[in-house]
Amino acid sequence: MELADIGELNQQISTCSKCSLGLTRTNAVVGEGDLSASVMFIGEAPGANEDAQGRPFCGKAGAQLDELLGHAGLKREEVFIGNILKCRPPKNRNPQSDEIIACTPYLDQQIERIRPSIICCLGNFATSYILKKFGLEAKVQGITKIHGSVFIAPASYGRVKIMPMFHPAVITYDMNKKSILAKDFLHLKNIPK
Ligand code: URA
Numbered sequence: 001m002e003l004a005d006i007g008e009l010n011q012q013i014s015t016c017s018k019c020s021l022g023l024t025r026t027n028a029v030v031g032e033g034d035l036s037a038s039v040m041f042i043g044e045a046p047g048a049n050e051d052a053q054g055r056p057f058c059g060k061a062g063a064q065l066d067e068l069l070g071h072a073g074l075k076r077e078e079v080f081i082g083n084i085l086k087c088r089p090p091k092n093r094n095p096q097s098d099e100i101i102a103c104t105p106y107l108d109q110q111i112e113r114i115r116p117s118i119i120c121c122l123g124n125f126a127t128s129y130i131l132k133k134f135g136l137e138a139k140v141q142g143i144t145k146i147h148g149s150v151f152i153a154p155a156s157y158g159r160v161k162i163m164p165m166f167h168p169a170v171i172t173y174d175m176n177k178k179s180i181l182a183k184d185f186l187h188l189k190n191i192p193k
Pocket of ligand 1: 029043044045046047050055056057058061062083169
């Protein structure tokens with residue numbers, strides 16, 4: 001894969017019109033964090049706050065994520081936080097497959113550049129995309145079943161550990177998931193990076 005310069009890649013994402021979400025977004029959300037992070041988090045898509053600010057996980061789900069990062073002994077600045085889709089789907093509907101196909105080459109480029117040793121997939125969309133991308137299609141199951149598991153796959157730059165987790169937004173409508181997420185983040189803390 002020919003790697004675009006990061007500034008150029010961010011520019012391509014910010015001005016992208018490869019799917020119709022480019023027509024309704026306020027800001028594309030490129031992702032943020034350490035470009036040489038060993039842990040990368042991948043969410044689903046920007047919500048209203050992220051669309052307004054152009055930053056990932058800056059709304060309610062972001063506050064949950066910040067708290068969970070603490071359980072893993074991590075700070076936002078030392079990880080990279082991105083999304084499957086870079087633009088907000090109207091009314092926060094689920095990403096559509098044509099949008100995922102159009103947008104994920106940007107995520108692929110980010111992964112190639114960051115070369116994370118652990119990819120934490122937040123929710124079903126990220127889990128399914130990442131497991132398939134790394135040849136683990138047969139392992140794809142709903143997040144309720146596979147959260148907290150660690151899958152090891154070959155990457156172009158070595159090997160990558162893939163850890164599916166519930167999406168932090170789940171806590172806002174199901175408080176019982178908070179302790180499950182906390183446990184998975186504690187598990188993450190103990191995985192060699
Ligand atoms: N939910 C996501 O999946 N990503 C964000 O950036 C914010 C909320």
